[in-house]
Amino acid sequence: MAARADGASAPFLPRIARVRSRRRETHDTWSLALDAAGMAGEPGQFNMLYAFGIGEIPVSVSSDAAATGPLVHTIRAVGAVSEALAALRPGAALGLRGPFGTTWPLAEAAGGDLVIVAGGLGLAPLRGAIRRALAERGRYGRIAVLYGTRSPADILYRSEVERWRRLDVEVAVTVDHADQRWHGNVGVVTKLIGRAGFAAAHATAFVCGPEIMMRFTASALEAAGIAPARIHLSLERNMKCAVGQCGRCQFGGSLICRDGAVMRYDRVRPLLTIREL
Amino acid sequence: MAEREAEHSDDAAVINRAGVAALLQALVDSGHHLVGPTVRDGAIIYTDITGLTDLPQGWTDRQAGGSYRLERRGDAALFGYAATPQSWKRFLHLPTVRLWRAERTDDGFAISEAPEPARKIALIAARACDLQAIAIQDRVLQGGRYPDPGYAARRRDIFVVAVNCGSAGGTCFCVSMQTGPRVRSGFDLALTELIDGDRHEFLVEVGSPGGAALLAQLPRRRAGGDDVAAAAAVVARTAAAMGRAMPRPADVPALLRRNLEHPRWEAVADRCLSCANCTMVCPTCFCTSVEDTISLDGRTAERVQRWDSCFTMDFSHVHGGSVRASPRSRYRQWMTHKLSTWWEQFGTSGCVGCGRCITWCPVGIDITEEVAAIAASDGAGGARGTP
Numbered sequence: 001m002a003a004r005a006d007g008a009s010a011p012f013l014p015r016i017a018r019v020r021s022r023r024r025e026t027h028d029t030w031s032l033a034l035d036a037a038g039m040a041g042e043p044g045q046f047n048m049l050y051a052f053g054i055g056e057i058p059v060s061v062s063s064d065a066a067a068t069g070p071l072v073h074t075i076r077a078v079g080a081v082s083e084a085l086a087a088l089r090p091g092a093a094l095g096l097r098g099p100f101g102t103t104w105p106l107a108e109a110a111g112g113d114l115v116i117v118a119g120g121l122g123l124a125p126l127r128g129a130i131r132r133a134l135a136e137r138g139r140y141g142r143i144a145v146l147y148g149t150r151s152p153a154d155i156l157y158r159s160e161v162e163r164w165r166r167l168d169v170e171v172a173v174t175v176d177h178a179d180q181r182w183h184g185n186v187g188v189v190t191k192l193i194g195r196a197g198f199a200a201a202h203a204t205a206f207v208c209g210p211e212i213m214m215r216f217t218a219s220a221l222e223a224a225g226i227a228p229a230r231i232h233l234s235l236e237r238n239m240k241c242a243v244g245q246c247g248r249c250q251f252g253g254s255l256i257c258r259d260g261a262v263m264r265y266d267r268v269r270p271l272l273t274i275r276e277l
Numbered sequence: 278m279a280e281r282e283a284e285h286s287d288d289a290a291v292i293n294r295a296g297v298a299a300l301l302q303a304l305v306d307s308g309h310h311l312v313g314p315t316v317r318d319g320a321i322i323y324t325d326i327t328g329l330t331d332l333p334q335g336w337t338d339r340q341a342g343g344s345y346r347l348e349r350r351g352d353a354a355l356f357g358y359a360a361t362p363q364s365w366k367r368f369l370h371l372p373t374v375r376l377w378r379a380e381r382t383d384d385g386f387a388i389s390e391a392p393e394p395a396r397k398i399a400l401i402a403a404r405a406c407d408l409q410a411i412a413i414q415d416r417v418l419q420g421g422r423y424p425d426p427g428y429a430a431r432r433r434d435i436f437v438v439a440v441n442c443g444s445a446g447g448t449c450f451c452v453s454m455q456t457g458p459r460v461r462s463g464f465d466l467a468l469t470e471l472i473d474g475d476r477h478e479f480l481v482e483v484g485s486p487g488g489a490a491l492l493a494q495l496p497r498r499r500a501g502g503d504d505v506a507a508a509a510a511v512v513a514r515t516a517a518a519m520g521r522a523m524p525r526p527a528d529v530p531a532l533l534r535r536n537l538e539h540p541r542w543e544a545v546a547d548r549c550l551s552c553a554n555c556t557m558v559c560p561t562c563f564c565t566s567v568e569d570t571i572s573l574d575g576r577t578a579e580r581v582q583r584w585d586s587c588f589t590m591d592f593s594h595v596h597g598g599s600v601r602a603s604p605r606s607r608y609r610q611w612m613t614h615k616l617s618t619w620w621e622q623f624g625t626s627g628c629v630g631c632g633r634c635i636t637w638c639p640v641g642i643d644i645t646e647e648v649a650a651i652a653a654s655d656g657a658g659g660a661r662g663t664p
């Protein structure tokens with residue numbers, strides 16, 4: 001049987017991709033640009049990346065499939081697999097399955113303001129969406145990128161974030177712990193929401209970060225007037241198969257690999273307050 | 278195998294013990310591996326069998342919360358027992374399966390599938406709840422966008438000889454779940470064992486063209502009205518003797534959705550050992566993990582998929598710890614999945630009422646009793662969760 005493009009006939013079988021280039025983002029985070037022959041993924045989706053003999057993990061797409069240029073994944077080295085992947089050199093082979101999951105609903109957001117809120121590594125899954133929005137800048141009203149991170153040294157895509165400022169985007173960055181050279185905001189990312197300029201009635205929000213940050217952010221966005229159905233979060237759970245069969249990514253009645261990772265706030269809100277779900 | 282519903286129809290026949298022996302032999306002759314019930318190590322288990330003499334003739338089981346015992350029957354019934362410790366799951370959704378192998382090459386590595394050839398198997402004496410459980414696993418493992426090719430291959434060629442239950446187990450509750458004791462679909466031939474004094478016969482109903490063709494080869498007689506009535510009486514007697522019931526099953530999904538913070542979860546967690554027995558014996562539990570290994574010389578690697586359980590800490594591990602660190606949250610995950618969220622995920626219940634989880638729980642936790650306790654104080658602890 002010929003393999004369908006999305007791997008539906010051999011869903012567990014990775015295909016081989018190769019590292020084209022590698023770039024250090026922070027002390028523990030690297031971006032890999034991949035040669036992945038036709039395998040890409042829309043902003044919001046993720047791929048399963050396999051390091052030979054070590055294991056496989058879900059990693060979000062950080063590039064914009066509509067632009068020319070390679071598939072990019074940004075990986076924080078936190079454990080065995082992510083360390084092995086982040087250490088891959090140009091030319092090295094890795095396994096790739098995907099893309100899986102839902103996308104950031106950019107089409108729905110068109111015509112109104114776009115508010116993007118990222119916490120820490122949460123900027124990685126949003127980068128493709130920001131790039132797409134900038135490529136079609138005229139389709140949106142105001143675009144705000146609100147980004148909170150641990151310290152100035154943890155700012156991802158530093159020069160690119162600066163470039164966004166020059167492309168008619170309101171960029172605000174805040175850190176938990178400032179150093180001597182930091183003159184910007186200090187504190188949680190929700191504090192930036194009140195100061196951002198957007199017309200809530202027609203705004204759409206994309207939020208990604210630690211679950212607790214997303215809970216507070218979504219509720220602050222709602223308080224600021226954005227309808228819960230227009231607030232989108234990217235959720236995270238342990239994941240082994242990515243095709244709805246290992247049962248690990250359950251979040252109540254949803255399978256995050258299939259019904260997410262990007263999900264509507266109004267649908268998941270009641271579950272976000274349940275501990276250990 | 279056809280999905281058509283069986284009626285006590287014209288093509289029903291009656292066979293005797295010799296007919297059952299002939300049926301098993303005919304399946305072997307047509308290239309099937311027989312998998313069926315036999316007595317081993319103090320239990321009736323499903324395993325490879327060779328023919329009639331392997332069947333658990335004259336045996337039954339006595340099941341209760343946390344207990345299972347074999348006993349002699351006063352007759353020579355071949356199928357006079359209830360749910361087996363393990364279900365058919367281990368023949369279709371294998372406990373361990375190698376997904377692929379990878380080999381180092383000059384410029385990286387290559388991955389190849391190494392599928393194990395699917396055996397053509399005949400399931401002997403599958404019960405109504407068993408067949409419903411297979412239908413549920415079909416939905417999960419091959420009903421979505423990415424069917425599991427290994428499962429689909431093993432599943433495709435099975436021949437099913439079903440049995441309508443002649444006695445209810447002490448922990449069964451299929452009647453309340455509307456899954457039994459009479460088989461309705463998903464079989465090729467269905468037997469009802471008729472024992473009365475010296476009489477020992479089997480009503481055979483046909484569920485597929487393949488079943489009809491096989492039946493035509495057996496020594497048999499056409500079923501009469503009393504044979505059909507006798508079979509109906511067997512099923513009715515079993516239904517009436519059911520040990521347990523799920524309270525108001527149609528209301529359970531919503532009941533659990535609004536009681537995610539009910540104090541009963543804490544109470545059950547005090548008893549639950551997180552041993553995972555319930556998930557291993559459950560015929561619908563499908564969760565798996567994968568293991569990646571590498572050879573000593575570093576040249577070959579492989580990935581193996583194994584059954585896993587939501588009762589382990591590793592199951593919900595994300596960087597920084599387990600999402601479900603407390604036994605309370607793990608039991609809640611298991612039970613709400615079976616009875617509530619499974620509907621949202623796959624459009625069906627995840628429980629067929631076979632009672633295995635009750636029998637094989639070392640401390641006798643009873644899913645029907647837990648539901649009843651929550652229903653009795655609906656909303657205690659604040660009705661949190663999705664309405």
Ligand SMILES: Cc1cc2nc3c(=O)[nH]c(=O)nc-3n(C[C@H](O)[C@H](O)[C@H](O)COP(=O)(O)OP(=O)(O)OC[C@H]3O[C@@H](n4cnc5c(N)ncnc54)[C@H](O)[C@@H]3O)c2cc1C
Nearest residue numbers: 057058059060075076079080081082237238239261595596
């Ligand atoms: C939809 C999705 C998108 C993600 N996108 C990114 C990304 O763009 N960049 C990035 O650096 N990380 C991302 N992650 C998190 C990343 O998958 C984990 O950091 C990674 O699995 C850790 O694996 P490890 O073996 O290095 O660490 P360990 O902590 O040793 O993990 C062991 C195993 O647990 C599981 N696991 C651990 N943490 C997670 C987690 N957070 N989510 C899911 N499974 C986990 C994996 O199966 C992993 O192999 C994403 C996770 C999900 C679910």
Ligand code: SF4
Nearest residue numbers: 559628629631632634
């Ligand atoms: S939850 Fe218990 S009773 Fe229901 S199908 Fe699973 S083992 Fe059987």
Ligand code: SF4
Nearest residue numbers: 549550552553555638
């Ligand atoms: S409910 Fe019973 S069988 Fe299931 S994990 Fe707890 S102690 Fe084990």
